[in-house]
Amino acid sequence: MRSSAVSVASESLNNVNWSATSTPMPSRSFRVGRSNTGLGLFATKKIARRAAIVTYSGKMITTEEANRRERRFNARYMFEVNRHWTIDGSSRRNFGRYVNHSCEPNAEAVMRNRKIVFVAARTIQPGEEVTVDYGEEYFAHFFKTAGCRCAACAKKKKRRKARKRERAA
Ligand SMILES: [Zn+2]
Numbered sequence: 001m002r003s004s005a006v007s008v009a010s011e012s013l014n015n016v017n018w019s020a021t022s023t024p025m026p027s028r029s030f031r032v033g034r035s036n037t038g039l040g041l042f043a044t045k046k047i048a049r050r051a052a053i054v055t056y057s058g059k060m061i062t063t064e065e066a067n068r069r070e071r072r073f074n075a076r077y078m079f080e081v082n083r084h085w086t087i088d089g090s091s092r093r094n095f096g097r098y099v100n101h102s103c104e105p106n107a108e109a110v111m112r113n114r115k116i117v118f119v120a121a122r123t124i125q126p127g128e129e130v131t132v133d134y135g136e137e138y139f140a141h142f143f144k145t146a147g148c149r150c151a152a153c154a155k156k157k158k159r160r161k162a163r164k165r166e167r168a169a
Contacts, residue, residue: 006108009158011135012046016087023078028044029043029044029045029047029051029053030042030043030044030053030054030095030130031044032095032098035100035129036127036149036151036154037100037149037150038100039098039133040098040099040100040129040130040131041053041054041095041098041099041100041126041129041130042129042130043124043125043126043127043128043129043130044126045126046123046125046126047120047123047124047130048120048123049120049121049122050110050124051105051119051120052112052117052119052128053117053118053119053120054095054096054099054117054118054130055095055096055115055117055118056079056089056096056097056099056109056115056116056118057087057089057093057096057115058077058079058087058088058089058090058091058092058094059087059088060073060085060086060087060088060106061085061086061087061088062084062085062086063080063082063084063085063086065082065086065108066078066086066088067117067138068124071090075088075089075090077089077090077094078090079096079116080105081111081116084088086151086158087116089121096116096118099118099130099131099132100129100131100132100150101124101131101132101134101138101150101151102132102150102151102152103129103132103133103148103150103153104131104150104151104152105121105131105133106120106121106122106124106130106131106134107119107120107124107130107131107132108121108133109132118132131150131151131152
């Protein structure tokens, strides 16, 4: 399944300064824990806006090969960097794979030092789940039957139900 935070990533690709000196990743600011959709990544301390949270690591493969793996093995955790290259993030050592989708995300994918890094889109408080908007293709693939279960959509659904009840009363 194609995580295409791509739109964000490829956009940032155009302004990448490849010669930038590498900024060291800060000490880990997350833990993996239970979320309402399975496992998720949670902040263990306050994360400043634009601060790097986690790298989406894995083998760089061609997007063509990624498509093949998706068709053949229903492979997940394929992060399309651009039309030609995709990261196979299926390794358990890739903590980036635990970041869940949200329609109201608090993080986004950017290209830093030739790596896909999830950075905070706003200040994230300790205990908050770190989420990214994986884009339309991901959405179509994963949510077409059950619908999105992110916190923002769950809230909307609840509101809709409440309104329906009000109308029925
Ligand atoms: Zn949603």
